[in-house]
Amino acid sequence: MPHALETRVLLEHAEDPRLATLQGYKELVDGYSTLEKAYRSMEQDEVLKALEDSGLRGRGGAGFAMGKKASFLPRGDMEKYLCCNADESEPGAFKDRELMQRNPHQLIEGIAIAALAAGIGRAFIFIRGEYDRQADILDAAVLEAYEAGYLGEDILGTHRNLELVVHRGAGAYICGEETALLDALEGKRGNPRLKPPFPAVQGLYGGPTLINNVETLSNVPRIVAKGADWFRQYGTEQSPGTKVVSISGGVRRPGNYEISLGLPTRDLIYELAGGPLPGRSVKAIYPGGSSSPVLTAAEAMDLPYSFEAMAEAGSMLGSGSVIVADDTVSIPHMALRTARFYHHESCGKCTPCREGTNWTVKMLERVVRGEATPMDLDIISSVQENIMGHCLCVLGDSMAMPVSAMVRKFRGEFEQVMAAGEAEHGIDPHLVVDLSPEALGAAS
Amino acid sequence: MTPVDGAGASNPNLPVDRAVTVGREPSSSPEQIPQLAEVDCPPELQERIEALMARYPERKSASIPALWAVQERYGWCTPEGIRQAAAVMRVTPAYLESVASFYDLLHTSRVGAHRIEVCTNISCWMRGGDELLDAFRAAAEGEDVFVTGFECLGACDIAPMASIDQRYFGPLVPGEAQTAIDQLLSEDAVLPEKSLERRPLAGDTEVPR
Numbered sequence: 001m002p003h004a005l006e007t008r009v010l011l012e013h014a015e016d017p018r019l020a021t022l023q024g025y026k027e028l029v030d031g032y033s034t035l036e037k038a039y040r041s042m043e044q045d046e047v048l049k050a051l052e053d054s055g056l057r058g059r060g061g062a063g064f065a066m067g068k069k070a071s072f073l074p075r076g077d078m079e080k081y082l083c084c085n086a087d088e089s090e091p092g093a094f095k096d097r098e099l100m101q102r103n104p105h106q107l108i109e110g111i112a113i114a115a116l117a118a119g120i121g122r123a124f125i126f127i128r129g130e131y132d133r134q135a136d137i138l139d140a141a142v143l144e145a146y147e148a149g150y151l152g153e154d155i156l157g158t159h160r161n162l163e164l165v166v167h168r169g170a171g172a173y174i175c176g177e178e179t180a181l182l183d184a185l186e187g188k189r190g191n192p193r194l195k196p197p198f199p200a201v202q203g204l205y206g207g208p209t210l211i212n213n214v215e216t217l218s219n220v221p222r223i224v225a226k227g228a229d230w231f232r233q234y235g236t237e238q239s240p241g242t243k244v245v246s247i248s249g250g251v252r253r254p255g256n257y258e259i260s261l262g263l264p265t266r267d268l269i270y271e272l273a274g275g276p277l278p279g280r281s282v283k284a285i286y287p288g289g290s291s292s293p294v295l296t297a298a299e300a301m302d303l304p305y306s307f308e309a310m311a312e313a314g315s316m317l318g319s320g321s322v323i324v325a326d327d328t329v330s331i332p333h334m335a336l337r338t339a340r341f342y343h344h345e346s347c348g349k350c351t352p353c354r355e356g357t358n359w360t361v362k363m364l365e366r367v368v369r370g371e372a373t374p375m376d377l378d379i380i381s382s383v384q385e386n387i388m389g390h391c392l393c394v395l396g397d398s399m400a401m402p403v404s405a406m407v408r409k410f411r412g413e414f415e416q417v418m419a420a421g422e423a424e425h426g427i428d429p430h431l432v433v434d435l436s437p438e439a440l441g442a443a444s
Numbered sequence: 445m446t447p448v449d450g451a452g453a454s455n456p457n458l459p460v461d462r463a464v465t466v467g468r469e470p471s472s473s474p475e476q477i478p479q480l481a482e483v484d485c486p487p488e489l490q491e492r493i494e495a496l497m498a499r500y501p502e503r504k505s506a507s508i509p510a511l512w513a514v515q516e517r518y519g520w521c522t523p524e525g526i527r528q529a530a531a532v533m534r535v536t537p538a539y540l541e542s543v544a545s546f547y548d549l550l551h552t553s554r555v556g557a558h559r560i561e562v563c564t565n566i567s568c569w570m571r572g573g574d575e576l577l578d579a580f581r582a583a584a585e586g587e588d589v590f591v592t593g594f595e596c597l598g599a600c601d602i603a604p605m606a607s608i609d610q611r612y613f614g615p616l617v618p619g620e621a622q623t624a625i626d627q628l629l630s631e632d633a634v635l636p637e638k639s640l641e642r643r644p645l646a647g648d649t650e651v652p653r
Contacts, residue, residue: 091596132610171548187507189546248600255646
């Protein structure tokens, strides 16, 4: 049974295994009725307007208005593409996996309607290679949709066409970055591209391309069916709608919970996820996946869980994935884990990211081995500043934001870890080299 | 093709390192696209890759799916397999190898008959992912099973977890590693009660530490 604080819209009937089949989708949630209505009796602008009015923000991380993004695509008869970003690889995020596994047709219907709104005839679902089972489920669902005439040529006799292909990646976090995704889909190594031109102008195969996250597209059918006002009854003014939130780490009931945006973070962690494990307390959280600056428990608990509240607090909602660190977690070690991930996943194209992630890992390793000096903490912070905003994509920033927040907010703990290392290795962590001219003069 | 494009090319009086000139002889000429007749591609693999190419407006888009097909057939992306795929796709083997080496799930060296990826990222680490990886490594010792630590697999709800032959299992305790590998090798169903597919939607389950 859903908890009273949950608002299940996308996850309605999700526990029913029949939902994954076309017949079940139709019976349980009146599936594909919106596609029929949109394709048979709606103009492109009408669909687009519904999406724009809803204020639906992208659920993949950046939170950009979905309808606006679709409106950026040029009109005309050129080949245009839609790519559904199902490369969910952000540590802490597993909501798209749940949505695809339990309700694949909701996504397919959303893709078909979004394609109509932007005048697109060819769509791809780029799913991470690790999600093999979910890709199988999608393949089966796409086949069903083709057989039922919801995809393919002359959909429902309306002379409108849409081809949809499920494309499996092969394990690279960077492919969740939209332009790297396009390169990977074109059969190359997944390297990000310079922007502009933005994908809406020049994307896949050089054509205008709309790229949206799984959860964003899964929202589309209901918005078009029930209207923007219905959608806006959930969430806040600036973050309308519901959100599937993945909660993991040190909580009793990790999992996906669908909430109306703006729910207090405390309720999310204590009521829905059951709070910390027995005898533990919450120390810090990543509010929106491993890329989001960590918040201390004191900072986080009273915030509403919304795009704007998290941004105001100096963090971000990101993909909506909360990782809870309890009081047994060592923050310097957590920073190292985080940095190692980005170091491993950096594609190596831009120097600040390639070198910055590498050196951050090396310095943090020194910290946890007790071989660092307080100066190293300042250097770590300065390296993060030099990564931010200096690369083609935000992978480097995604390490810099949480690591610099951890060093800033938990500096005492970093110093403690270093001091503990002093006892072990006999290195004085408080050793500061005095480089002033007087000191240098005295030495010579 | 100009033999040398460095300074020595324009001034014949300058000494030129023989390695530069000799190195440019036919042995290192640009790699050719192999002909289908010379690679002995199994017909099923050829058909499969041709069907994959037909799904895209541009054939190169089938690179990753074709490499998946090669890996499925040979257990890993063997040099011969890559040459066969390259011949079918009409690209150079080097091109496909550059793609294969970029992605963590495509293997350009031999891996075992079974593959286990154990997540060691933040949420799994907090719940004992490192110990689980150690247990899998110990249990796979001497067996034809490839075990590796892996970055976030997108299943933090069942942390600590592992992907065993591309299927997710969790939350696991180190003791289950041996069981899983025994079941895998005797071709039994692996840890059926820990399969992700058995997991109900969040809310009803409490995960013990």
